[in-house]
Amino acid sequence: MQIDRIDGRSKDELRTLTIERGCNRYAEGSALIKWGNTHVLCTATVEEKVPSFIRGSGKGWLTAEYSMLPRSTHQRMQRDSSRGKINGRGSEIQRLIGRSLRAAIDMEKLGERTITIDCDVIQADAGTRTASITAGFVALYDAIRWLIKNEKLTENPITTQIAAVSIVKINGQMVIDPCYEEDSSAEVDSNIIMTSGGNFVELQGTGEQGTFSLNELNEIAKLAWEATQKINKIQQKALCLTQEEIEAIKK
Amino acid sequence: MQIDRIDGRSKDELRTLTIERGCNRYAEGSALIKWGNTHVLCTATVEEKVPSFIRGSGKGWLTAEYSMLPRSTHQRMQRDSSRGKINGRGSEIQRLIGRSLRAAIDMEKLGERTITIDCDVIQADAGTRTASITAGFVALYDAIRWLIKNEKLTENPITTQIAAVSIVKINGQMVIDPCYEEDSSAEVDSNIIMTSGGNFVELQGTGEQGTFSLNELNEIAKLAWEATQKINKIQQKALCLTQEEIEAIKK
Amino acid sequence: MQIDRIDGRSKDELRTLTIERGCNRYAEGSALIKWGNTHVLCTATVEEKVPSFIRGSGKGWLTAEYSMLPRSTHQRMQRDSSRGKINGRGSEIQRLIGRSLRAAIDMEKLGERTITIDCDVIQADAGTRTASITAGFVALYDAIRWLIKNEKLTENPITTQIAAVSIVKINGQMVIDPCYEEDSSAEVDSNIIMTSGGNFVELQGTGEQGTFSLNELNEIAKLAWEATQKINKIQQKALCLTQEEIEAIKK
Amino acid sequence: MQIDRIDGRSKDELRTLTIERGCNRYAEGSALIKWGNTHVLCTATVEEKVPSFIRGSGKGWLTAEYSMLPRSTHQRMQRDSSRGKINGRGSEIQRLIGRSLRAAIDMEKLGERTITIDCDVIQADAGTRTASITAGFVALYDAIRWLIKNEKLTENPITTQIAAVSIVKINGQMVIDPCYEEDSSAEVDSNIIMTSGGNFVELQGTGEQGTFSLNELNEIAKLAWEATQKINKIQQKALCLTQEEIEAIKK
């Protein structure tokens, strides 16, 4: 069946996606992702301390923060600091980013230190959370390299390569990587975080306008697998990974 | 294969689950759910106003709030009001409850009014979000009855019956409705919200310790379908629904 | 003189009052009080730490927190956490609860630990502060039993049994334990916390609509003494106190 | 019996008390009270608006705010604005000041406007709440004069003169108007707000270290009556009230 997407893409075609590594002078790792008109700046900060609930365990921690610049959107949004109330959406997204990236790392090998992934949305056109996770992985990988280069680690604690993609149902049809106009009118909205080996790290499907069936869930899974394979290659290229390094984190 | 669950249940066996409807004297709808040792009090409040973003649209709105009493848990937690910072987990949960219950209602039929579902956890032993959604549906249904009885509505805007269940992977095996000890050691954690007709309203799967495969996702889906069918019956009984009423919201 | 009370009670007749002890699975002490249509859940939490201003003194501390569920009242109230400003009334009430219950305990015998009494109003129909103090005493007593049973204390630090009652003047007449409708139209409003031996722990009288004389103050005192004697018996029964235990804390 | 007070006063002797009226250039009413070493600046602000809960009722409102300068005390206190959490004590005190002064005014005669009494403690040496109420009455009276002079009111809405005093039990003996050292070691602490006609507006007695009996309550009442009579005269002098004006508000 023929799909008419607003920007002429086929149903399984990603928007243009580039990742620029090392865009921040101070951070241990950083990546600027431009995914269609969505631009997110991710930095990875290494600090030699851990939250109190794991202190003394020998394990490390990873946490994420997510925020949008006031004019990253069509209408200017108030800053969190001047609104003075909980930003529920941002809080939900940064918890997702943190959980997903923690799944990519062996905390015992990391040792008692914390990596903070800051995801600041410069410009938003749908898919800011999947862009944050995808670029966050690149920033994280570079921070690990920094730790190894600076002889704070001898072994790479990253266990798996992860990437994220959004899949929505519009006019009864599943399409990948929606732009803003598509995202706004989706009947079903899903975000899938997968490993390069094809397993799920997290899957969230929501019937925004209606519900979805088991068959549709399986179609989402299939499209996500194909899309994340492509995204993995862009991450690998941004990180200049060797084939050996790619295999080491394929699970 | 034989499963050894800490409380002797089989893999697809729910904890004891009761719902007491009408437990609050003032609310338009209310339900006290006791699901194992998890106790949640849900109230539905009807207010003749809507948030500014839909004012004038003729549509209604539903929102949810979720909070835990300080000693609902093993260790006393600080109240949100005295912590003075974002409670990310609570914020994420109340957004999930709101989304799920909005999927059960036709906002145009509801008209310009807001229903607020308050979910207060009296005692927690895993599954507080699935208990909140399950009992929230009962409170919501009763609030709709109140609107009809008071001649503010002529037609029932509820389109589908929804229920929620948690499914986790422990020791490599999927089991439904974990208690606290099981939940704490889960390798994969999922929450599924389904309609009585067997469709998904929301599905969230997380690899807490590791990842999960497509086969496992399908096993989760199957267990969720069986479990929510049982939970639906308990909701129907609490609401004293007739067979006709049950069919009307089966989608 | 004949009094016409809205619910048919005589001027010195309490509303139906029951106290269910041990209603919370985790707390060291707990009590659910149902006093007319006012329902309050009290838990007592023991923590092996004290505030900085008494650290090192060998003395213990007791503090209280008071909060109302959003739909405990006729109209839904905003949660403290989403209002983002001081709830003056709640703050005043929790200070009263804390002061009153501290008067029942020998802090040197308690030792350097803190007991926190959480009072969460499930449903409100006047008298939530007196219900909180009355049930708070029961939860506190049980927490002390837990300390003794777990060999953290050898001697009971509770020095006196306390109970609270509200007395108001309506249509020029003093009546005890008003319900919501009576409370709303009171000319004078008072809350009295007394020991089982007949002394005052705290007395607060307020001329809400007008003032009150010394004679009226003495009438309040007399009614309070009779009412708290009855309430004491209900506490004793809930706690299954022996006659010896009752005498030990009569002051 | 002979009492040894730390500053040589007899048991029913007030500290030196002066009230300077009109100390603020902008406020509609103002008074600086120096009561021993306790100095409080009170201003009364008239605004032509009322809170939403009485809008349209034709009635006025009075509210009070209470705050201490950071170095009004022996040790510097953090400002409320930089602590960022509820100041329970201050909140409790400002509610008492508001309630007490509302009792002195006929809200229907005041009409739909709000008077705000700001009480800022410049220096504290016990009795800041009684000083605030006592001087607050003077500022309030002057604000009413301003309203009459500016032809916004034709009739005086003040119905009664009120004053406040603190009475404590030290070493088993009741004494009035304690200084800081006495207040810190009090066994019983009470604050009494009375009309010039000898009735109670508010009475708060607390057994800080122990309890108090009905006889002691009556002794407190008697001492309060004598003390407030003296304080009334100082207020009258500060306000330059005529005998006729004094009688008009004696109730």
Place this chain on the structure above:
Amino acid sequence: MQIDRIDGRSKDELRTLTIERGCNRYAEGSALIKWGNTHVLCTATVEEKVPSFIRGSGKGWLTAEYSMLPRSTHQRMQRDSSRGKINGRGSEIQRLIGRSLRAAIDMEKLGERTITIDCDVIQADAGTRTASITAGFVALYDAIRWLIKNEKLTENPITTQIAAVSIVKINGQMVIDPCYEEDSSAEVDSNIIMTSGGNFVELQGTGEQGTFSLNELNEIAKLAWEATQKINKIQQKALCLTQEEIEAIKK
């Protein structure tokens, strides 16, 4: 006299400075300034509303907000929203930016609308406030162009071109546009905002380590005049201003 600057510049030599206009897809005006290693993203948002204090006056308003990304600095900083207390420095800077840019605009000609200049520091290496003002002017100018192009304005309300520069005293010598290392060890620190016609919009001089004389003040003024002339040219080029347009705003 020979100066040894850490980066080899002469005393009156600017760091490399580029301004990229139109970097944001949604904002009415935008500019990304890279000034040495300091990168600031400025957007100008036009909204058809004004603050209450000028409503109905026919005049417009301009306000600025300033924030630093958490990892814009050597050490990661906490976000304002999670610190939960006043960021005094940021507040001071955004007030300066707002005042300076308001000086460049005729509020009556702007009409009742608000322009908000958001300055978000992507990377910081000294001079973030002067970069914000300099790029803020470019974003502002473009937002005015948007208003004219969209026929909301017929006349350009910009009255003067402004630019900002920092001048510090190090080792007894004045130098312009310090980098981070120079800024940290400055004896005197000044920020000057000037018009293209050579007048001061704002001048702030601070003796960070010591004081400064009238002669030194005049030296600062002279260096600032020369530097802002150069910066003006870079702004003009970024904005593609014609000679006529340049003259029109030279004051």
Place this chain on the structure above:
Amino acid sequence: MQIDRIDGRSKDELRTLTIERGCNRYAEGSALIKWGNTHVLCTATVEEKVPSFIRGSGKGWLTAEYSMLPRSTHQRMQRDSSRGKINGRGSEIQRLIGRSLRAAIDMEKLGERTITIDCDVIQADAGTRTASITAGFVALYDAIRWLIKNEKLTENPITTQIAAVSIVKINGQMVIDPCYEEDSSAEVDSNIIMTSGGNFVELQGTGEQGTFSLNELNEIAKLAWEATQKINKIQQKALCLTQEEIEAIKK
């Protein structure tokens, strides 16, 4: 040229200025300044601790806080604590006060302790920041005396006497020390903090309505020098400084 000032002063004539030292019973240093109708109470508090960023350095610290009483102004202002958002103006002013007074002290000689200068505006009629700095110096000097007298310091760490004055341009003419009406209509507004030796500690000039030239900047500098010389004498008299003490801090 003849100037017509609203209060009849000549262009270089200060308003009446008095400083009362030792007005607070508890503070280590204190001063009440009455400068025209502007009244500010300053206290200096000594605490034997320093902020974390200089701990262990052997150096001391000085910080300032600035706040206005609600009715210090023509219209009542909300308190910071009830507004619940950043007070940008107050934050900017207290940073200026802190910076200026830090410039008067040798932090190494002060040793690891903090002096906090609290500036509370009792009544405001323009010039509250210059009054705060001027009186803050007096309170600071007295706190140093207290340290020396109590043998915590042997040497005076104060290096220079500082004072502050405001100079504005009205109707094209520079005048010193404006009152409220003058300040509101100023074309240029400046605040200058100078040492008794005639050097600048801080100079802030702002073109509120327009800009200012280098000639005008030099006129401001000259007027400031003359004015601060006079203010210095009033400080010296309030502090009862000997000629030797005056010379010791003239720089």
